[in-house]
Amino acid sequence: MVSIARKNLFEDLPRFLVAQAGIMFAVSLVTIQTGILEGFTGSTTQLIDSTTADLWVADVEMVHLELTKSLLFRQVNIAQKVDGVQKAEPLIMGGGLWLTNIGQLTPLRTFGFDPEGELFRPQTTAGSLRDLKQPYTVMVDESKLNSLNVQIGGSAQIRSLPAKLVAITQNTQSIASSSVVFTSLENANAYIYSAFSSKLDCKLEEEGVNCTTIYEKSDKADSFELAENLETPEPLSSTDAIAYILIKAKPGQDLEVLKQKLEAALPGTRAYTTAQMSKKTKDFWKKRTGVGFILGLGATVGVIVGMVIVGQILYTSVSDHIKEFGTLKAMGAPDGVIYGAIVEQSLWMAILGYIPSMVLCLGLSYWALATEGVIILITPLSAVGIFAITVVMCVGAALFAIQKVTRVDPAIVFKA
Amino acid sequence: MTNCQVADFYPIQKLVAVNNKQIAIAARGVKMVYQSGREIFHALKDINLNIHRGDIQLLMGPSGSGKTTLLSILAGILTPSGGRVNLLGEEITKMSDHQLSRFRLENIGLIFQSFNLFPALTALENVQLALKIKGIKGKKAKEQALSLLSQVGLADKTNLRPRNLSGGQKQRVAIARALTGSPQLIMADEPTAALDSRSGQRAIELLRRLAKEEGSTVLIVTHDPRIIDVSDRIVHLEDGMLLTSSSAIA
Known part of the structure; x- marks a missing residue:
């Protein structure tokens, strides 16, 4: 035709x-x-979407993944005991500054997680997550190796603390975010709060003694002088700050019902499904x-x-x-x-x-x-x-x- | 009394036969007025005309006399400012655009001075396209297109595009295209103007055969005196007016 x-x-x-x-x-x-x-x-939202968590528990005033108020580490245990929760894991998030051996300074976003956990496991392209259990070890996204001027096995500093690159991941870096560094909960706690001094503030309340760790910017906050007599980072205490609690529900759980249970058990928090958390973050960047x-x-x-x-x-x-x-x-x-x-x-x-x-x-x-x-x-x-x-x-x-x-x-x- | 004067006495609805010859084309009081700003130009003034079935009718006159405008109106391509046109017993000036398109498709074959072939299509495809829009498709269309191209002596040029054909060959493809669906009316605008003597003669012979062997009515706008020999009648136009109608044979 x-x-x-x-x-x-x-x-x-x-x-x-x-x-x-x-x-x-x-x-x-x-x-x-x-x-x-x-x-x-x-x-x-790559980080959110890559987790296997069913729910994210965050402060009620959370705006998006990287803008939220802190929760307390002890709330992880409370969440773990809520009926219908199979697994609860903490996620720490905070700022930082990366100093290369040649003196280049780069802003950081530090994420701390349990390298042996189940819910937050970024894929590695070199090294393994277990290596992050070692003190002062970190993992970065492969797209940031050049800008952070580091190779696997190489070292740099996060503020005044050493950081050894032991693993590399991929598809985790947000365009909107500073360079992301992953490490263990203990290391993250040390890195994020190395510029702060802390004190424990306890009050006697109706349900008992309620303690909170208060951080204050220390005199050495802006110093990059490598700390002497370096101690192994300590495990998190119940009053330490975390950003999120990741939840894996037991099979067959109604997630909407479980969200309500978690919010009731953890006042001042709000639970989101992973999809809701992802949408909230996307909407922030798109609309606000x-x-x-x-x-x-x-x-x-x-x-x-x-x-x-x-x-x-x-x-x-x-x-x-x-x-x-x-x-x-x-x-x-x-x-x-x-x-x-x-x-x-x-x-x-x-x-x-x-x-x-x-x-x-x-x-x-x-x-x-x-x-x-x-x-x-x-x-x-x-x-x-x-x-x-x-x-x-x-x-x-x-x-x-x-x-x-x-x-x-x-x-x-x-x-x- | 000239042919056009005789027809003036008959209402257009009854124009079936005059002098025992069937009338294929009849025009009554046809006018064409163009207006540009305050300027009014009368391209055609009160044209009355009869053309018999099977005749080769020439429309002659100097440039700007209104020949092509009259041809466009008689072909149903242009709507006149006034008057009526009857083709094959049907008054086309009363038809809707859709009816008119349909009428042209079924009854009129057009031949143009500049051929108007589709440059992207081969000779065969140009003819097939005309058959396609007339509802003939596939193998049947190809067979008919090949047959028509054979009739015009282009059986060996079917796969050539217009740019690879001479002027005479292009016009023969255009004639083959005009013959698709065996139209009763063939209207040609300066069909030999762009052709050399030999090609022109061949085109004229094709048009003569159409009228005399196939019974088609052929209306030709031309300046070419070579066509006079094969025509039955000639009308002359000047300044939008029909001057004379004469029998070429007589």
Whole structure:
């Protein structure tokens, strides 16, 4: 069967290639912009999504993963005793400063977890989690090895304490976050609070003595002088601060019911499912910061620019073939045949523009992740979504171009 | 009394036969007025015309006389500012756009001065496309297209694109395309203008065969005196007015 759309498209190869380059640019723009937006928000929740916890218990005023008030270590034991809880594990989070051997200073986000635990186990690409049980050992994301200027087995300092890199992980680094360092609970406690002096504050209350560890910035807070007579970090005491309690529910538990039980047992806390925790963090970055807006705007502009480019290309193509379409009209061809040819041409342009664009963008996203640790997230769903946008762009542009054909004077065919 | 004067006395609805010859094309009081700002231009002024079935009718006149405008109106491509046009017993000036398209598709074959072939399609595909929009597809369309191209002497050029064909060959492809669906009316605009002498003669012979052997009515706008020899009647237009109608054979 004769397809005038396909034949028209390939008739002038250089013009076809130029048109396809324009569409490829438009599709790539949309893919990269939306990929960066999705990659950015996705990267902020990678840690949450990688856990096997069913629930996260946090302070009631928690804003997102990296912005929360502290809980107490002893609350882990209380959570463990709640009916329906199979496992409760603490997660420590705090700030820090990384000092390389050559004197480079980098802000840090330190996460402390139980390396022998079950619920928080970042995947290692070198070394093992068990090595983190050793005093003053750390694990970093492979995308940050260059910026932290360290190799496995190498050393640096976190404030005034030594840090030896014993393991490397991947896909944990948030674009929005400082460089992330993982270590054991004890090490994390030492690193985070090395700049602080602590004292125990106990009060006699109705239910008994209630103690809290109070940290105050010490005189040596800004000093990077390596501590002398280094002691092994001490196990956490019941009054030490933690950020979250990760919960694994017993099989068959109703998570909504278990959340209520945990919140009742731990006043001042709120429990979230892992999905809720992830969404809360994503929503914060998307809706409450300029970053989400800017990237969202970029993606929207990408779609608009794409539509304009494709529209221009198709409009020009239709203009170039206007006499042919006029001839079809003069011959008495139904409008459906003419419009069908234009829409078919736009669909071919969409398909032939989309495929190389997607290959290009996948290569680019792989390169960005490998070299810069920047995630340009192209999921199967987003790939399908972008294909749909491409088709809508092209068919929308075709409908725009059809306007020109509807107005064409069939008498044009008699003009030499 | 000229042919066009005779027809003036008959209401258009009854224009089936005049002088025992069936009428294929009839125009009554056809006007075409273009307006540009305050300027009004009368491209056609009160045209009355009858064309008999099976005739080769020439429409001649100087450039700008309104020949192509009249052809466009008689082909149902252009709507006149006034007057009525009857083709094959049906008044096309009363038809909707959709009905008119359908009528053209089923009854009229068009041949253009600049051929208007689709450059991306081969000779065969150009003819097949015309068959496709007339509802003939697949193997049947291919067979018919090959047969039509054979009739115009292009059996060995079916897979060539227009850019690889000479002017005469392009016009023969255009004629083959116009013949798809065996239309009763063939309307051609300067069909030999872009052709050399030999190609022009071949195109003229094809059009003559269409009228005399197939019974089609052929209306040709032309300046080419070579066509006069094969025509049945000639009308002359000047400044949008029909001047004379004469029998070429007589």
